[in-house]
Amino acid sequence: MLLVVDALNKHRFGAILDEMYQLRARVFQDRMGWDVNVHNGREIDLFDGLDPAYVITLNDSYGVTGCARLLQTTGPHMLSDVFFDILDGEPPLRSATVWESTRFCVDRQRLSGGHGKNTVSYTTSELMVGIMEYAKSAGIADIITVIDPLMDRILHRSDNAPYGYVGKTADMGKVKALAALIDCSDQRISKVRAFAGIDGDIFAPEEEVAAALAPTPDAAMNPELKTYMRDQITSAETERERAAAIALQNALSGAATSGSRAFDA
Amino acid sequence: MTPYTSLIDLAKTPKGQTDFVQQLSAVCDTLGLDYASYASTNPISGKVHAFTTYPDAWKEHYMGERFHLVDPTLKAASRSIAPVDWQRLRQDPGFQSVFHRARDFSLPQSGLTVPVRGPFGDTGLLSVTSDLTTPDWIKLKGQVIQQVQTLAVNLHDTVMHSERLSYLLGRATLSAREVEILQWIAAGKSQQDVADILSISVRTVEVHIRSSREKLCALTTAQAVGRAVSLGLITPG
Numbered sequence: 001m002l003l004v005v006d007a008l009n010k011h012r013f014g015a016i017l018d019e020m021y022q023l024r025a026r027v028f029q030d031r032m033g034w035d036v037n038v039h040n041g042r043e044i045d046l047f048d049g050l051d052p053a054y055v056i057t058l059n060d061s062y063g064v065t066g067c068a069r070l071l072q073t074t075g076p077h078m079l080s081d082v083f084f085d086i087l088d089g090e091p092p093l094r095s096a097t098v099w100e101s102t103r104f105c106v107d108r109q110r111l112s113g114g115h116g117k118n119t120v121s122y123t124t125s126e127l128m129v130g131i132m133e134y135a136k137s138a139g140i141a142d143i144i145t146v147i148d149p150l151m152d153r154i155l156h157r158s159d160n161a162p163y164g165y166v167g168k169t170a171d172m173g174k175v176k177a178l179a180a181l182i183d184c185s186d187q188r189i190s191k192v193r194a195f196a197g198i199d200g201d202i203f204a205p206e207e208e209v210a211a212a213l214a215p216t217p218d219a220a221m222n223p224e225l226k227t228y229m230r231d232q233i234t235s236a237e238t239e240r241e242r243a244a245a246i247a248l249q250n251a252l253s254g255a256a257t258s259g260s261r262a263f264d265a
Numbered sequence: 266m267t268p269y270t271s272l273i274d275l276a277k278t279p280k281g282q283t284d285f286v287q288q289l290s291a292v293c294d295t296l297g298l299d300y301a302s303y304a305s306t307n308p309i310s311g312k313v314h315a316f317t318t319y320p321d322a323w324k325e326h327y328m329g330e331r332f333h334l335v336d337p338t339l340k341a342a343s344r345s346i347a348p349v350d351w352q353r354l355r356q357d358p359g360f361q362s363v364f365h366r367a368r369d370f371s372l373p374q375s376g377l378t379v380p381v382r383g384p385f386g387d388t389g390l391l392s393v394t395s396d397l398t399t400p401d402w403i404k405l406k407g408q409v410i411q412q413v414q415t416l417a418v419n420l421h422d423t424v425m426h427s428e429r430l431s432y433l434l435g436r437a438t439l440s441a442r443e444v445e446i447l448q449w450i451a452a453g454k455s456q457q458d459v460a461d462i463l464s465i466s467v468r469t470v471e472v473h474i475r476s477s478r479e480k481l482c483a484l485t486t487a488q489a490v491g492r493a494v495s496l497g498l499i500t501p502g
Contacts, residue, residue: 075382
């Protein structure tokens with residue numbers, strides 16, 4: 001399943017973003033050897049400060065298995081400001097109906113040896129379909145995505161070959177990177193869905209994920225109070241409100257340490 | 266981001282009345298929407314531009330109550346990359362204060378705000394509204410959203426370029442590929458011809474033309490070719 005996290009709802013999903021930054025550190029620094037800034041085991045750059053949207057794949061226990069970061073091409077984005085090498089010094093594409101996708105990755109460790117939905121191939125397709133469907137609903141026609149040659153081969157094998165490339169393949173560290181073009185058309189979406197066997201709505205309701213991330217209250221707690229506390233936590237509008245609601249629940253259930261996960265971010 | 270402490274109503278400028286408000290009205294007429302508004306901040310000049318097709322009574326009330334300081338369609342929506350359906354802003358504390366009053370003025374409650382990010386940290390917001398029922402609104406939204414995106418960026422770039430400094434900084438920078446493709450189009454080649462000549466897909470040709478068009482602030486390819494010629498980027502076919 002997928003979740004879209006952006007500036008409007010990120011206060012509810014701090015723990016998920018934190019896991020995503022850790023996945024990015026493992027992939028882009030450890031495995032691909034890109035020159036990225038890793039601090040405290042988390043890879044975060046300037047573009048994360050520009051209110052991007054993240055499309056994130058989650059497994060059945062709401063653990064992060066893959067992610068991508070989306071920015072408009074009309075404003076600051078990586079191809080205009082960082083990936084000069086790929087574009088050979090040329091200015092990037094700029095269009096209201098083209099988004100840029102960067103930091104596209106899936107968790108090969110978590111998914112290796114998995115079955116069904118827990119495979120690299122399924123998760124890659126699911127992430128691509130999620131990006132295309134979210135973008136399409138926003139009126140976006142095409143995605144320009146910065147990927148490595150291995151990901152490019154996976155796309156070709158998944159009936160999702162890019163329809164074109166911009167610039168050239170550039171050295172980024174241990175591996176190369178290139179900018180590929182993907183259209184967000186119904187035709188491509190259904191092809192990739194058919195290839196991977198993806199059915200129905202793949203976006204998880206925000207409420208469901210927020211509720212699942214909230215620490216479980218003490219079993220002995222009064223059911224009405226339990227419901228009340230869960231509502232307080234899931235309807236919090238800021239990280240501070242959420243933390244306060246969790247702290248209150250912990251105080252009431254006498255489990256002062258069980259909520260640590262929510263404070264990670 | 267610059268707080269919306271003061272707003273410059275472009276509708277009150279001679280150019281604004283004829284160009285910008287008319288452009289918004291045309292957007293509404295073409296797409297079947299009721300009202301449209303635009304607001305932007307320019308971090309270079311520090312100016313906030315705004316104009317709208319809303320009735321004057323609501324404009325005066327809105328400014329008088331300083332709603333622009335709490336209006337979630339300005340504050341929250343500008344931080345999204347996707348257009349924000351106002352349904353998503355209902356939880357925002359500012360929503361009730363603004364929309365409750367808007368109802369008294371018989372203004373539509375359904376709407377969409379398209380955030381635009383420009384290259385210099387400038388942001389623009391195009392909001393459109395409709396008084397359709399929710400299911401009809403969702404249908405209309407799906408039909409027009411791509412056009413609204415393109416129009417929002419075109420409008421934003423036009424407003425930003427109307428300021429001299431931004432105009433100089435923001436001159437279109439076309440890539441060698443974009444110039445090459447536009448030159449072939451100027452020579453009368455079809456997109457399929459150009460794709461064959463350059464051995465790339467038709468969609469790659471199309472996405473480059475779309476990008477050139479928008480960089481040149483043009484809504485049609487013919488207009489883009491004309492502007493590229495006048496800027497000396499290509500030679501007339």
